[in-house]
Amino acid sequence: MTESVDVLIIAPELPSYAHPGDAGADLRAAEAVRLDPGQRALVGTGVAIALPDGFAAFVVPRSGLATKHGITIVNSPGTVDAGYRGEIKVTLLNTDAREAYDVAVGDRIAQLIVMPVSRARFVPVETLPGSARGEGGFGSSGYGTETGAGR
Ligand SMILES: O=c1ccn([C@H]2C[C@H](O)[C@@H](COP(=O)(O)OP(=O)(O)OP(=O)(O)O)O2)c(=O)[nH]1
Numbered sequence: 001m002t003e004s005v006d007v008l009i010i011a012p013e014l015p016s017y018a019h020p021g022d023a024g025a026d027l028r029a030a031e032a033v034r035l036d037p038g039q040r041a042l043v044g045t046g047v048a049i050a051l052p053d054g055f056a057a058f059v060v061p062r063s064g065l066a067t068k069h070g071i072t073i074v075n076s077p078g079t080v081d082a083g084y085r086g087e088i089k090v091t092l093l094n095t096d097a098r099e100a101y102d103v104a105v106g107d108r109i110a111q112l113i114v115m116p117v118s119r120a121r122f123v124p125v126e127t128l129p130g131s132a133r134g135e136g137g138f139g140s141s142g143y144g145t146e147t148g149a150g151r
C-alpha cells in the first residue's frame with residue numbers, strides 16, 4: 001500500500017499524480033516563458049505548501065521534457081524545506097543547442113517528490129570506522145566490465 005502524508009497547500013490547481021503509484025506529482029507553470037537555447041529561467045508554480053516536520057519535497061525534472069526538448073532543472077533536485085512557505089519555483093534550463101522552448105501557463109514543467117528525511121546529529125571523532133569501500137570513489141570501481149582500479 002502506498003504511504004500518504006497530508007501536505008497543506010495553497011495552489012490554483014492541486015499538483016496531480018498521473019498514475020496510482022507515481023512518486024512525483026506534476027507541478028504546473030503559473031507563468032509563460034520562452035527559453036532560448038542554453039537559457040535558464042526561474043518559473044513560478046503558484047504552489048505553496050507546509051510539509052510536516054521530518055519531511056522534505058524535491059523538485060525534479062520530467063523525463064519527457066528532458067528527452068524530447070532538452071529541458072532540465074539547473075539545481076535538480078531542488079529542495080523544498082519543511083519550513084518554506086513561499087511559492088515553489090522551478091529553475092528550468094533549455095539545454096538544446098538550437099531550439100527555443102515555450103512554456104505556457106498550466107504546462108506541467110516539473111514534479112514534486114515528498115520524502116521523509118533525517119536530520120543528522122553530527123558527532124565529531126578523530127578516526128572513522130573502516131569500511132569495504134574505504135576512500136575509493138569517483139570511478140574507483142571502473143567503468144566497464146572490469147572490476148577494481150578504473151581505466
Ligand atoms: O527548486 C527549488 C529549490 C528551492 N526552492 C525553495 C524552497 C526551499 O526551502 C528554498 C531554499 O532553497 P535552498 O536551500 O536550496 O536554496 P539556498 O540557495 O540555500 O537558499 P536559502 O539561503 O534561502 O536556504 O527555496 C524552490 O522553490 N525551488
Ligand SMILES: [Mg+2]
Pocket residue numbers: none
Ligand atoms: Mg538553503
